[in-house]
Amino acid sequence: MIQEEVYKHIKIETVERNIKNKTYTVYLLKFKESIIGKSCSKCLEILPLSNFNNSINGIASKHAYCKTCHRNYTKQKEKEAKAKKLFEKLLKEKNIDKLNKLIQCLES
Ligand SMILES: [Zn+2]
Numbered sequence: 001m002i003q004e005e006v007y008k009h010i011k012i013e014t015v016e017r018n019i020k021n022k023t024y025t026v027y028l029l030k031f032k033e034s035i036i037g038k039s040c041s042k043c044l045e046i047l048p049l050s051n052f053n054n055s056i057n058g059i060a061s062k063h064a065y066c067k068t069c070h071r072n073y074t075k076q077k078e079k080e081a082k083a084k085k086l087f088e089k090l091l092k093e094k095n096i097d098k099l100n101k102l103i104q105c106l107e108s
Pocket residue numbers: 040041042043044045065066067068069070
């Protein structure tokens with residue numbers, strides 16, 4: 001197929017998704033009516049479907065975040081969980097000095 005003909009079959013479609021009362025616009029990259037790529041809800045980049053993890057409820061059975069954003073999101077959640085645990089431990093120990101330091105770290 002010559003390039004121009006390939007381009008004719010490529011189109012971008014927009015889909016509105018409502019999650020937790022917030023509306024997100026998802027861009028779908030289509031080739032001859034089949035979805036070959038979509039936008040990431042986090043970095044907003046349009047990427048091939050292989051850049052997304054599978055998800056039962058997602059558009060094209062793919063996760064809303066791309067693999068890179070999903071990894072960063074998971075890391076952030078882990079960090080938050082660790083900080084929370086440490087916070088609770090220090091609170092139990094009534095370690096005010098360390099608590100203040102932790103709060104300063106979290107705020108900066
Ligand atoms: Zn992303």
